[in-house]
Amino acid sequence: MHFxxxxxxxxxKAGVRALLAGxxxxxxxxxxxxxxxxxxxxxxxxxxxxxxxxxxLPEAEGGVGLGLPxxxxxxxxxxxxxxxxPLVATHLAAGEVAGAATGxxxxxxxxxxxxxxxxxxxxxxGDATGAVPLVSVDPLTPLHRLPRxxxxxxxxxxxxxxxxxxGISAGVLPGVSPGGxxxxxxSTSAGALPGGxxxxxxGxxxxxxxxxxxxxxxxxxxxxxxxRTCELAVEYAxxxxxxGQPIGAFQAVKHLCAQSLVRVETARAAVYAxxxxxxxxxxxxxxxxxxxxxxxxxxxxxxxHGGMGFTWExxxxxxxxxxxxxxxxxxxxxxxxxxLAADLLSGVG
Amino acid sequence: MDLSYTPxxxxxxxxLREWLDKVLPTLPPKPxxxxxxxxxxxxxxxxxxxxxAGYAGLHWPVDAGGRGATPTQHLIFLEETExxxxxxxxxxxxxxxxxxxxxxAEGTPEQRARWLPPVLRGEExxxxxxxxxxxxxxxxxxxxxxxxxGDDYVVSGSKIWTSHAEVADWCELLVRTDPDAPKHKGITxxxxxxxxxxxxxxxxxxxxGSNEFAEVFLDEVRVPVAGRVGAENDGWxxxxxxxxxxxxxxxxxxxxxxxxxLRELAREARRNGRWDDTPLRCRLGRLNAEFRxxxxxxxxxxxxxxxxxxxPGTGGSVFKLRYSHARQELYDAAAEVLGADCLDLDxxxxxxxxxxxxYTIAAGTSQIQQNIVAxxxxxxxxxx
Ligand SMILES: Cc1cc2nc3c(=O)[nH]c(=O)nc-3n(C[C@H](O)[C@H](O)[C@H](O)COP(=O)(O)OP(=O)(O)OC[C@H]3O[C@@H](n4cnc5c(N)ncnc54)[C@H](O)[C@@H]3O)c2cc1C
Numbered sequence: 001m002h003f004x005x006x007x008x009x010x011x012x013k014a015g016v017r018a019l020l021a022g023x024x025x026x027x028x029x030x031x032x033x034x035x036x037x038x039x040x041x042x043x044x045x046x047x048x049x050x051x052x053x054x055x056x057l058p059e060a061e062g063g064v065g066l067g068l069p070x071x072x073x074x075x076x077x078x079x080x081x082x083x084x085x086p087l088v089a090t091h092l093a094a095g096e097v098a099g100a101a102t103g104x105x106x107x108x109x110x111x112x113x114x115x116x117x118x119x120x121x122x123x124x125x126g127d128a129t130g131a132v133p134l135v136s137v138d139p140l141t142p143l144h145r146l147p148r149x150x151x152x153x154x155x156x157x158x159x160x161x162x163x164x165x166x167g168i169s170a171g172v173l174p175g176v177s178p179g180g181x182x183x184x185x186x187s188t189s190a191g192a193l194p195g196g197x198x199x200x201x202x203g204x205x206x207x208x209x210x211x212x213x214x215x216x217x218x219x220x221x222x223x224x225x226x227x228r229t230c231e232l233a234v235e236y237a238x239x240x241x242x243x244g245q246p247i248g249a250f251q252a253v254k255h256l257c258a259q260s261l262v263r264v265e266t267a268r269a270a271v272y273a274x275x276x277x278x279x280x281x282x283x284x285x286x287x288x289x290x291x292x293x294x295x296x297x298x299x300x301x302x303x304x305h306g307g308m309g310f311t312w313e314x315x316x317x318x319x320x321x322x323x324x325x326x327x328x329x330x331x332x333x334x335x336x337x338x339x340l341a342a343d344l345l346s347g348v349g
Numbered sequence: 350m351d352l353s354y355t356p357x358x359x360x361x362x363x364x365l366r367e368w369l370d371k372v373l374p375t376l377p378p379k380p381x382x383x384x385x386x387x388x389x390x391x392x393x394x395x396x397x398x399x400x401x402a403g404y405a406g407l408h409w410p411v412d413a414g415g416r417g418a419t420p421t422q423h424l425i426f427l428e429e430t431e432x433x434x435x436x437x438x439x440x441x442x443x444x445x446x447x448x449x450x451x452x453x454a455e456g457t458p459e460q461r462a463r464w465l466p467p468v469l470r471g472e473e474x475x476x477x478x479x480x481x482x483x484x485x486x487x488x489x490x491x492x493x494x495x496x497x498x499g500d501d502y503v504v505s506g507s508k509i510w511t512s513h514a515e516v517a518d519w520c521e522l523l524v525r526t527d528p529d530a531p532k533h534k535g536i537t538x539x540x541x542x543x544x545x546x547x548x549x550x551x552x553x554x555x556x557x558g559s560n561e562f563a564e565v566f567l568d569e570v571r572v573p574v575a576g577r578v579g580a581e582n583d584g585w586x587x588x589x590x591x592x593x594x595x596x597x598x599x600x601x602x603x604x605x606x607x608x609x610x611l612r613e614l615a616r617e618a619r620r621n622g623r624w625d626d627t628p629l630r631c632r633l634g635r636l637n638a639e640f641r642x643x644x645x646x647x648x649x650x651x652x653x654x655x656x657x658x659x660x661p662g663t664g665g666s667v668f669k670l671r672y673s674h675a676r677q678e679l680y681d682a683a684a685e686v687l688g689a690d691c692l693d694l695d696x697x698x699x700x701x702x703x704x705x706x707x708y709t710i711a712a713g714t715s716q717i718q719q720n721i722v723a724x725x726x727x728x729x730x731x732x733x
Contacts, residue, residue, distance in 0.1 A: 001358070001421050002351045003652040009350060069350045170404075191584045231730060234727045251642075253715075256721035258670070265667050269649040270642035271567055282541075285638035303405035341634030344615035 003272070005073075012066075019050055020081040021194075026315070029082055037142045039085050039106060039120040048103020052078075052087075053094045057101055063094065065260045067212065072220040072275040079224025079294075082318055084140040086117045088217045088329075089125060097123050110146055111330050113208070118144040125158075138321035159348060179198050183268070210330035212283045216274055218329050219283070219290035223271050226293035229301035230260040236305055247304070256300045263293035281343050284336035293332060294323035352420070352648065362425050368402055369433040379436070382700070383559050384714070389474060389516040390706050392439035396471030405469040406449065413453035414465050420654040422546070424601060431605040440513050444468040444475035448540070450519045451591045455538075455579050464519070465542065476517035478508040478541070478565060479588070486717050487508075488523075489532045491583060494569060495524035501571040502526075502539060504547075507564065510711075514550045514563040517543050521591065522572070536584035538591075540576040547571070557703040558694075593711075600672055601647055607679055608640045610698070614679075618686045632682055639675050643668070666713075666721045673708035673715060680705045 006011070023043055032040070047053065055071050071091065078087055084109075086108035090100050099105030099122075108117045110126030118124065118131055119142065123318040131144035197271020234257050237248030247253045274282035298320035302309035309316050327333065354362070376395070380387035399405045408423040418426070438445055447466045452460055467473035484491040492724020493506025504524055511520070520541045527535030543550075547570040552560040579587040615633055618624040649663040681701035684691035691699060709715045723729045 001354055001424075002655075003648050004656055007350060036557065111654050234729065237729055245732075246730050248723070248729035251720065251732055254729050254732065255719040257714070257727055257729060258719035258722035261727060262667050262670050265664070266642050266671050268647050269645035272350055272640070273352060273645040273648070276350050281637075282641065286639040287633060288638040289642050336638070338632035339633035339634065340637035341615070341630045344612050344633060344637055345619060 003276075009070060009073055012070055013077060016050075016052070016074045016077040019046075020077055020083060021053040022083050024083055024336070029315065029318070032084055033139045036136075036139045037120070039117060039249075041106075044085060044090075044106060045103040048101065048132065053091050053103055054101035055091070056095075057095045061095055063101060067275075068216070069272065069275040071208040071217060072271060075217045075220035076224035076227070076271075079221030080228045082140065082225065082228075082315075082322055086121060087221070088214050089116075091217065092211065092214055093123070093125065097125075101324065109214075111214070111251075111290070112328050113146050113148065114328055115144045115146065116141050116325070116329075118142070136325075138318070138325045140318060141325045142327070170316045189239060210335070212278070212280050215287050215330050216271070216283045218326050219267075219271050219274070219287045221296035222287075222290035222323060222326055223267050225319050225323055226260075226264045226267060226297040229316065230257065230264050232316065233257050233260060233297075233301040233304040236308075240306075253304055256304055260293075260297045260300050263289075263296060281340060284339045288333060288336050288340075291323070295320070295327065298323050299344075358425060361422055361589040365404070365426060365429050366433070368404075369429065369435060372398060372402070373433055373435060374382070385440075385513070385516050389440045389513075392436065392441050392613065393471040393474070395436040395439075396441050396445075396469075398552075400470050400488070402476070405471075406445065406465075406534045407467075409449065409453055409469075413449075413461055414469050415453070419441070420651045423653045427601040428605055429523075431602040432609075436706050437602065440516060441471070443477045443513065443521065444473065444519075447477060447591050448475040448519070451521070451538075452540075452578055452585060454590055455587050458633055459575070460540075460578060462511065473547060474513060474519040475519045476511050476513045476543070478511055478520040479513075480510045481507060482509050486714060488588075489536065491523055491525060491536065493522075493524050494528070495526050495537065495572070497574070500574050502537075502574060502577070504541070504567050504570045504572055510553075510562045511550075511565050512562045514543070514565050515552055519543060520565070523584055523588060526584075526645055528580065533585045535582050536588070537581050538578045538584040538587040539572050540578065541570065541572045542576075543573060545570050545572065556706065557700055600668065601651075603676070604640060604643050604647055604672065607676060607718045608644065610679060610683070610701075611640060614683055614686050614698075621686070621688070623686050623688070629636055629682075629685055632685070634673070636679055636682060639678070643672055643675060646671070666718045667726070669712065670718045670722065676708050677705045723730055 023046060032038075044293040051064040052074060054063040055066050055074060056068065057065070059065035075087065075091075075134070081264070086106065089102075089109035090105075090107040092109075093105075093107040094101035097105055097107050100107050105122045106117070106120060107123045107125060108115055108121035110124065110128045115128050115131055116125065118128060118133075128144070128146065132147075134143050134145050136143040173256075234248070237253050237257055238246055240247050269288070270282070270286040270289045274286040298316060300316075302316045303318065305314050305316060308314050362492075365447065377391070380391050382388070396405065403416065406413070406415035407418040407426050409417070411417035417563070445468060449465055452464050456464070464473075469473065471550070479488060479491075481491050481493060492505065493508065495502040495504045504523070506524070508522070514520070518545055522539045522541040524537050524539055525535050526537040529535070541548075547568040549566040549568070551564045551566070553562055553564055555561050611633065615624070618629065618633070623629055646664075646668055650668060654662060680698055683698040684702060687696060687698065690696045691702070696701060713721070724731055
């Protein structure tokens, strides 16, 4: 058992971090936050060239040919950098939607009642009929709300009271399939969506059972965000002085930082393990822990920053807002809770 | 990132399982938690069986009589014994997990030969005499005094919260040998025989009603200088060695046990109808996520230890913090499943709920662990 990262995996992670630091550093982040709703197409193509979207596509199909663990490491770094854009949807579309793998096509998906980056996307997967824009709490993620479809309610777990439903029993997914099975409509262009109400693809509804890989990659982003807010809190606690000493010398502050790290490390173990096993239950657990680490990490980071934390100037609020956005992607947390609860009554696991 | 086991590791697991299947049905019933002498005998009997089968001191170095197993093999051992419902280390805890490894790492050849085999063979029980009435979290301020008199140290003072003191043969004892030195510098680590004249053990009743720990009064107790591990006044460093073992793998089997309890809870909830309560069901689901993650964190820490040559890392404090709270949440959820029955001490989990209250205190409180994480891992400045 060598659960630790291999040298190649470490190098990949460092490489993605360096790329993002160079191309989407602090200045770029602030500039993007002040220019809401505009996706940096050039950056998107650079990510494509670097193999970010084609990471799991077989080499024979022009991809990088790596696995889910590597994708998770890359998405962790993206989360750490607060990289904007429908990263997960485009990554999952590589090999299925022309141009997605190379970053020439921006793909978004209708999920969890919302669509991110609808007007900037070239392709929408899932049914975005009747989507209306909302004023996104996250300046780096424009959002559209989907009308509620009567037959699909993602939060209701299929007959949880009866124990385990056969459709969602534990076990390993049959291979890591890139992308879900939702209908793809390469013809649906952003231009066709004035006001977000026009052309949509037929096919599966976004409220179908969530694609576990999409859930996991989102969890990886949350992990990255959580790790970064822990670092930001610690950096600030070391340098900011009150009562003649760094605030990090005060236990109340120290304990906020320590708890933040404990949440990050626990979530990290869960997310990495899920990337290896691709077990839906491991993924559900990873998601719950990563969401928690990201949300509470950002809040505690804000608290450690004091009044500074409440300013637009400090980056913390951007992490918190993005964490909120990600918790709404795909199914709700309740879905994951119920999945894990049902597992307790099953014979396996 | 790889969670698969090697063929050798799988074979080790298979042989262990086979052996457990064979021997566990032959064990006598577990004695009552209140009967310490019976528990001592039971725990030592189990240790003897492990010894005879070649599983004693699995993680100890070979030259200390152990099996020199890799951290992963040790993990498999703890996982399988717990899954099979084998006895817990119990009274052997301090000997196997603290004192033994400390003597193996810091002791002289004579000391190793004297103390290690009886621990492995299940012949002697150790207890830990660190805490004092006025030195708990601030362990280094301990005041129990020892002064040289010929070939002996003469020890006076008192210890508290000493688990298993009533039935122990030896005590890993911290004493102050230089009262004038800074507090960390004047401490010495001694092996004290518990039958020496001048020792009085006064059992303390725990909130669970049992006599799990005791107060130990020391009145001019003579401890041979030969029982000193490490140099005089170098006991704090030796103690840090001891504590790193304590926080290393001590809780692995318990995580496995908690996962089993959680499944039992779910079945009980279905039986008594509480399962239909959505918030409660989600709470159990959330605990499933928690304990799955804790198991992954264990695997992460163990595979890290494997890379660093078996030394338990600082990850132990991260784990201990998270685990001790999760365990309390588990038994609080159990109480919710039980409803009014959670007030009945005869019901399963009720006693466990009480015991779980010690987890955030014993082996360093959560507050102290958070200080350790903040200062030693995150590098925040030391405060007052
Ligand atoms: C079941 C059980 C078994 C035990 N077995 C043994 C044993 O076998 N041998 C042995 O030597 N000891 C044993 N102990 C003792 C245990 O290690 C101590 O209880 C523990 O270290 C805390 O010390 P204390 O009880 O003196 O509490 P205190 O140190 O008085 O702490 C009281 C409270 O103050 C907080 N506090 C103290 N200092 C700080 C600080 N610097 N910052 C923030 N908060 C602080 C603590 O977190 C705690 O909440 C056992 C304890 C229990 C509960």
